[in-house]
Amino acid sequence: METATEQKTAKWVLDKAHAKVGFSITHMLVSEIDGLFKDFDVKVENAKDDLSDAQIEFSANTASIDTHNETRNQHMLKDDFFDAAKYPLITFKSTMFRKIDARNYELNGDLTMHGVTKGVHLAVTGIIGEHPFNKKTIAGFKVTGTIKRSDFGLASAMPGIALSDEVNLVANAEFIKE
Secondary structure, X not given: OOOHHHOOOEEEEEOHHHOEEEEEEEEOOOEEEEEEEOOEEEEEXXXXXXXXXXXXXXXXXXXXXXXXXXXXXXXXXXXXXXXXXXXXXXXXXXXXXXXXXXXXXXXXXXEEXXXXXXXXXXXXXXXXXXXXXXXXXXXXXXXXXXXXXXXXXXXXXXXXXXXXXXXXXXEEXXXXXX
């Protein structure tokens, strides 16, 4: 018999068919360029039913970047941007996942990109429910936040003009409880 202090850890499997990790950045002060990472994984474990103690780990293959322009994609892999040959992964490890209300959480963690690790703060909107067909427990989350490229050594020839320093992050993901 389990005691309150021996709660079983739940693991969640990412439903990759219903997940996307994207970003947007301002170009030349006038337009937004969107992109995403095609190859990524997320691991979530928790003991509390409301996920307020969730431990989250994320990784993305830097070379899987897709900005809908192959020339730009190839440039972003070079050493003046991501330097994908030297830094093949972008990683995130949570340090805090706190429930704010029924659907909102705040997420803090360490983001490592381009060989630099910085603490980041992200907003999470989510819901936990039951899959209508297989009756398994599922969860869906939208994660948003803003980081600065300069914090990670990702500068450009004309900082703030060619590309903004701020990068907006947006991830959507569904998970199935094991």
